[in-house]
Amino acid sequence: MIIQIHLTDQSVITREFSHPVLARDLAREYQKRCDYPILTCRINHEDASLNTAVDRDCDLTFCDLRNPSANMSYQTSLTFLYNKAVHDVLGKNVKVFIWNSLNKGLYTTLRPGNFTVKDIEKVSERMHELIEMDIAFHERIIHCEEIEKIAKEKNIEHMIANSPDVQDAIYCTILDEGEILFHHLLPSTGYLKAFELRKYHNGILLRFPHPVLSPDKVLPFENQQMLYESFSEAARWGKLMGISCAADLNEKMLQNDYKDLILLSEALHEKKIADIAQQIHDSKKRMILIAGPSSSGKTTFAKRLIIQLRVLGAKPLYLGTDDYFLSRTETPLLENGEKDYESLRAVDCELLMQNMNDLLAGKKVDLPVYDFFKGEKVFGTRITAIDHTQPIIMEGIHALNPELTTAIPDEEKFKIYISPLTQVNIDAYNRIPTTDARMLRRLVRDYQFRGYSANETIKNWPGVRLGEEKYIFPFNGEADVFFNSHCLYELAVLKKYAEPLLKQITPDQNEYPEARRMLEFLEFFVAMPDDSIIPNNSIMREFIGGSVIVH
Numbered sequence: 001m002i003i004q005i006h007l008t009d010q011s012v013i014t015r016e017f018s019h020p021v022l023a024r025d026l027a028r029e030y031q032k033r034c035d036y037p038i039l040t041c042r043i044n045h046e047d048a049s050l051n052t053a054v055d056r057d058c059d060l061t062f063c064d065l066r067n068p069s070a071n072m073s074y075q076t077s078l079t080f081l082y083n084k085a086v087h088d089v090l091g092k093n094v095k096v097f098i099w100n101s102l103n104k105g106l107y108t109t110l111r112p113g114n115f116t117v118k119d120i121e122k123v124s125e126r127m128h129e130l131i132e133m134d135i136a137f138h139e140r141i142i143h144c145e146e147i148e149k150i151a152k153e154k155n156i157e158h159m160i161a162n163s164p165d166v167q168d169a170i171y172c173t174i175l176d177e178g179e180i181l182f183h184h185l186l187p188s189t190g191y192l193k194a195f196e197l198r199k200y201h202n203g204i205l206l207r208f209p210h211p212v213l214s215p216d217k218v219l220p221f222e223n224q225q226m227l228y229e230s231f232s233e234a235a236r237w238g239k240l241m242g243i244s245c246a247a248d249l250n251e252k253m254l255q256n257d258y259k260d261l262i263l264l265s266e267a268l269h270e271k272k273i274a275d276i277a278q279q280i281h282d283s284k285k286r287m288i289l290i291a292g293p294s295s296s297g298k299t300t301f302a303k304r305l306i307i308q309l310r311v312l313g314a315k316p317l318y319l320g321t322d323d324y325f326l327s328r329t330e331t332p333l334l335e336n337g338e339k340d341y342e343s344l345r346a347v348d349c350e351l352l353m354q355n356m357n358d359l360l361a362g363k364k365v366d367l368p369v370y371d372f373f374k375g376e377k378v379f380g381t382r383i384t385a386i387d388h389t390q391p392i393i394m395e396g397i398h399a400l401n402p403e404l405t406t407a408i409p410d411e412e413k414f415k416i417y418i419s420p421l422t423q424v425n426i427d428a429y430n431r432i433p434t435t436d437a438r439m440l441r442r443l444v445r446d447y448q449f450r451g452y453s454a455n456e457t458i459k460n461w462p463g464v465r466l467g468e469e470k471y472i473f474p475f476n477g478e479a480d481v482f483f484n485s486h487c488l489y490e491l492a493v494l495k496k497y498a499e500p501l502l503k504q505i506t507p508d509q510n511e512y513p514e515a516r517r518m519l520e521f522l523e524f525f526v527a528m529p530d531d532s533i534i535p536n537n538s539i540m541r542e543f544i545g546g547s548v549i550v551h
Helices: 023-033 068-090 117-133 145-154 226-242 247-253 259-283 298-311 348-360 433-449 453-472 474-479 492-504 512-521
Strands: 001-006 012-016 040-043 046-048 058-063 096-103 105-111 136-144 168-174 176-179 196-200 202-205 287-291 317-320 369-371 376-377 391-394 413-419 481-484
Touching: 023 040, 023 058, 040 481, 046 512, 068 096, 068 105, 068 168, 068 492, 068 512, 096 226, 117 317, 136 145, 136 226, 136 259, 136 492, 202 481, 226 259, 226 474, 247 287, 247 391, 247 413, 247 492, 259 287, 259 298, 287 298, 298 317, 298 391, 298 413, 317 481, 348 391, 348 474, 413 453, 413 474, 433 453, 433 492, 433 512, 492 512
Parallel strands: 001 058, 287 391, 287 413, 317 391, 413 481
Antiparallel strands: 001 012, 040 046, 040 058, 096 105, 105 202, 136 168, 168 176, 196 202, 369 376
């Protein structure tokens, strides 16, 4: 039996064995040669637990927290341990709810919710005790009938109902604790040394290492009040529309009762945009900056904001920072020699600031239009001037970075951060990461309008995420307002478009494990039978097509 072992530092070792060997034993042997703790593995492009016995010729790849599947295994294992510690300290009748990502961790609540800071400290101490004991996690695959039986015993049958594509789950146990989960766990509690518990508003933050910025330790706490308020608003919207989990959304799809959901969701978006337009109008600021991560719907939002400002009597000028990219021959390079399109270095900041100040001063300006086929700015097609009452709407991933507009007076700036904050989870305990929902949007849009395959989108996604962590997320605290562009019905829509694309990725491709992971979480959602009733100015139209605003 020959095993090619791929270490996390990209080196490859060939080993030969006469008998099966556990992946975790090999991981311990090679851990010292890896930068970060090994958490899971891949066997011939299939995600696998370190408890897997390797019994055939194969390629074995070790995965640390930077791998999406390993990251979800760490989070799932940690929340399961947290659940166990809560029950040990506060009693079995206390239920844990996992809501959303926040401050490099997860925002959670307990019901009943009358806990104290001392209670949280005791839960944290219990988690550390269980980690020091290095107790093994056990898991087994369960199928439909057993899922229904266990769910009924736990009084959570509603949470996992109405998902006809889901054929199995994982029943995980540690000592006397058992839960239905949908990600494989790490081998034991000893793998979970890095975490932090912290009281936050009416809940508890469960914080852990970050896959991009800090894969082996918890980063310092930074209060993200505006993000917290946006998630709270999303939860209120979900309650208003009767959607608390995937089962609620699926029921509307199965009953063909989703028209009102779409109209209400779109009306809430329009009201929020109108409110932001009123704030801008009242502030009398003229430089409106809109930023957010990939696939946030920035362009649609910006154009709808312009319409609302026009209703108030303004005549906004729209600009995109993409038109200020350096010529492709001037684009700076990364350490690996590839062109760096994600950083601010790829933008002609000097020209942008000169144009903005000239416009604000009432001068006539020759604005560039970037030709992405030629890879250069084109001049002479957009010679523009504005009067002293007209605001400028500037949209782009770097719009909130102070370096981009350092020569523009701060009193002229109104800053908006936009991102889709997913609030529809599988159930109270198994969540859908916002990052996954954004990748689905990008995957569908890339195929529809940019000619990219799902394979190419998945391949490029880690670079996009790295750019976001470096150049976008650090500046969301600069915003005056936050717009949540998530549509509560969107996963039911995106499934129809994304699923066939993901299924085209074959087992011999490096992107296959990530495609499989995405397909597995899409199983929890029923596709919308007819998306033609989605309004043609909806943010969703930016991704699935049919928009009167973009493309």
